[in-house]
Amino acid sequence: MDQRLDPHLMPNLITHPSHPIHPLTLFAAPPYHGGSFNCDGCGLQGTGFSYRCTTCDFDVHMICATNPLSLSHRSHPHQLNLVFDPPYQTRAPSCGICDEAGSNHWLYRCVSCGFDAHMDCANNRPSPQQQQQRQQRHQQPRERRHGRDNIGTLMLTMVQGFLEGIAHQVGEMVWKCVCGCD
Ligand SMILES: [Zn+2]
Ligand SMILES: [Zn+2]
Ligand SMILES: [Zn+2]
Ligand SMILES: [Zn+2]
Structure with missing residues (x-):
């Protein structure tokens, strides 16, 4: 719950544009069996403070009711x-x-x-x-990712060097072969 919202400072009775026909009353706990209500605002379950229309069984989290319009x-x-x-x-x-x-x-x-x-x-x-x-994203530190990138680049450079070496050797062999036939 948002720490900035102190239920004791909230009005006990509000009129909310989502339910203009009746006033909503602040409840400290849901008056239902099981101790939870379904918020008609966000659709999620709530257990804490809620604004409620007792006539219509309309419930919203206190925090949902205080969202700016x-x-x-x-x-x-x-x-x-x-x-x-x-x-x-x-x-x-x-x-x-x-x-x-x-x-x-x-x-x-x-x-x-x-x-x-x-x-x-x-x-x-x-x-x-x-x-x-x-949180999961934070568990993978930036430095470790950089380290892996460097290794990747290094390996690519080595592979490239290796391939160039082969190409060079092949070129030499071909040249020698042509030379030997003459
Ligand atoms: Zn979103
Ligand atoms: Zn809600
Ligand atoms: Zn109502
Ligand atoms: Zn727009």
């Missing part, structure tokens, strides 16, 4: 707006920032360009999956 991201020149119902249900949008498949949950979108982005990507919050990938 519009933002700008360096990967796109226009402002991106938070969209609660992606306009196409048949074709899953793909994220213009990470290139992964999108979901049909909330996403950031530039309507005029058809540019979509995951909420986490647009907010520069790495998803758990991306965090793992990034």
Whole structure:
């Protein structure tokens, strides 16, 4: 969870544009058996603080409810707006920032360009999956990769030298042979 968001500073009751017909109430824990809820914002399961409409069983992570309704991201020149119902249900949008498949949950979108982005990507919050990938990439230090490149180049140079040597020898042999026949 985002450390900047202190649940104690959050209002107990909000009206959110994703669910304008009823106010949403802040819950510290899901009132369900099993202790988790499905977020109607990002589609993922949640166990912590949520905003909930008790009339409709509408739940969103507290953090999803506090996503800015519009933002700008360096990967796109226009402002991106938070969209609660992606306009196409048949074709899953793909994220213009990470290139992964999108979901049909909330996403950031530039309507005029058809540019979509995951909420986490647009907010520069790495998803758990991306965090793992990034760690794996870090486990391969830069210097080791450079070392392997140098060996590769060295071997290529040696092979080239070897081949040139053979070509030279062949040339000499042919020349000698022609010479001997005369
Ligand atoms: Zn969520
Ligand atoms: Zn409701
Ligand atoms: Zn993304
Ligand atoms: Zn655009």
